[in-house]
Amino acid sequence: MSSNLNGKVAFINGGSRGIGAASARRLAREGATVAIGYASSASAAEALVEEIKASGGTAIAVKADATDATALTQAIDGVAAQFGRLDILLNSAGILLMGSVDQFSLADFDQTVAVNVRAVFVASKAAAAHMKDGGRIINIGSTNAQRMPFAGGAAYAMSKAALTGLVKGLARDLGARGITVNNVSPGPIDTDMNPANGDFAAALHGLMAIPRHGHADEIAAMVAYLAGPEAGFITGADLLIDGGFAA
Numbered sequence: 001m002s003s004n005l006n007g008k009v010a011f012i013n014g015g016s017r018g019i020g021a022a023s024a025r026r027l028a029r030e031g032a033t034v035a036i037g038y039a040s041s042a043s044a045a046e047a048l049v050e051e052i053k054a055s056g057g058t059a060i061a062v063k064a065d066a067t068d069a070t071a072l073t074q075a076i077d078g079v080a081a082q083f084g085r086l087d088i089l090l091n092s093a094g095i096l097l098m099g100s101v102d103q104f105s106l107a108d109f110d111q112t113v114a115v116n117v118r119a120v121f122v123a124s125k126a127a128a129a130h131m132k133d134g135g136r137i138i139n140i141g142s143t144n145a146q147r148m149p150f151a152g153g154a155a156y157a158m159s160k161a162a163l164t165g166l167v168k169g170l171a172r173d174l175g176a177r178g179i180t181v182n183n184v185s186p187g188p189i190d191t192d193m194n195p196a197n198g199d200f201a202a203a204l205h206g207l208m209a210i211p212r213h214g215h216a217d218e219i220a221a222m223v224a225y226l227a228g229p230e231a232g233f234i235t236g237a238d239l240l241i242d243g244g245f246a247a
């Protein structure tokens, strides 16, 4: 257990499962108090809180559907009020809806933008209002912002590409206040969204320099680094951790 993040408070938008949950465990292990935002997985979020507490950490679960700007903002304001500060925002909530342009509905397009892009802006705006010098905003992007090698992923790839522009602009907005803003952009990671034993796994591995799914912990490690004191000069970046998917 390191103490890199002792005294820090983190809000994780989409912390109940997958990469967000692994990052919650890791940030807590490094000493941060973590607030785990979730939309529908209440029992997974509560179980994670209990797990973190049992390991000596501090955590709470907060219901906040990322598509509801008011609820998300209130959740972040509430965490900052409860703990007296907010230092780290991780935006990990995301959805992957697939379909080629002739089939893909406008409702699915709008939902993709609402969760993967709009909520990141909403949460960043809310969190930045509470952050002091040393604040950290970290988004989970995707290697698909750079490479979408299959049909059917246009909206998802667009949503993740949008985040590469968003972090550049937000980095400029918040840099003078000592707040950094970055994307961590994974390749295939073994989660509910993209299981290592799923139908697409072999096809994905065929495109990679390191032909395997990554572990959520391998993404959480970069999240923790960016959240920590050594990463204060990294901002506006899109950091690929993709086993060479886009190489």
Ligand code: NAP
Pocket: 013, 014, 015, 016, 017, 018, 019, 020, 037, 038, 039, 040, 041, 042, 064, 065, 066, 067, 091, 092, 093, 094, 095, 096, 115, 140, 141, 142, 143, 185, 186, 187, 188, 189, 190, 191, 192, 193, 194
């Ligand atoms: P996951 O296991 O499916 O988990 C998704 C998380 O997002 C859950 O905690 C879920 O919470 C939350 N979420 C979804 N919709 C939400 C909403 N409306 N409001 C609040 N939370 C919401 O997926 P994952 O693989 O960990 O994905 C995490 C991030 O990594 C996503 O942004 C994804 O695009 C990105 N990513 C994943 C991969 C991969 O291969 N797995 C690769 C590149 C990028 P609830 O269950 O409570 O709704």
